[in-house]
Amino acid sequence: MTKAITLHSQAVILSCQVTQVNFHQVEISRTYKTGPGTAFYILQEDIHYGMLLELVPFGTPIQVAFRRDAFLESGGWDTNLRSCDYIDSWIRIAEFGDAIFLNQCLVYRTIWTGVYDKKNPLKKRCNTNILMK
Numbered sequence: 001m002t003k004a005i006t007l008h009s010q011a012v013i014l015s016c017q018v019t020q021v022n023f024h025q026v027e028i029s030r031t032y033k034t035g036p037g038t039a040f041y042i043l044q045e046d047i048h049y050g051m052l053l054e055l056v057p058f059g060t061p062i063q064v065a066f067r068r069d070a071f072l073e074s075g076g077w078d079t080n081l082r083s084c085d086y087i088d089s090w091i092r093i094a095e096f097g098d099a100i101f102l103n104q105c106l107v108y109r110t111i112w113t114g115v116y117d118k119k120n121p122l123k124k125r126c127n128t129n130i131l132m133k
Contacts, residue, residue, distance in 0.1 A: 002101050005038035011041065012070035012097030013090060017105040018063040028111060031059060034101035047094040058090045062109050070096040084128045
């Protein structure tokens with residue numbers, strides 16, 4: 001990760017692959033690779049369009065890192081949002097630079113049955129996601 005960031009200092013946001021596991025720590029799935037190679041760079045001007053087409057999947061907060069200055073300049077988390085608040089943050093942070101996708105699984109994410117976002121109907125989550133993008 002350090003090497004990828006050093007080689008592309010204009011990046012403000014980074015996402016890696018994640019292994020999703022159930023409550024018993026059994027692997028359910030892994031997120032797919034984005035682009036070729038170990039590290040794939042996306043220019044700032046291409047990020048938003050890629051997000052619209054679901055080609056630039058930053059993912060959940062567990063798999064994303066960002067530059068502190070870009071986060072603060074973007075206004076931070078929008079505490080008024082009830083779901084998809086992280087997607088809103090990724091969009092605003094990406095206004096300040098490029099993105100890096102590491103095609104390495106660096107984190108595990110436990111899928112919980114009672115998670116807050118799942119309590120919102122799928123259609124509502126989808127509509128919120130589309131409105132943001």
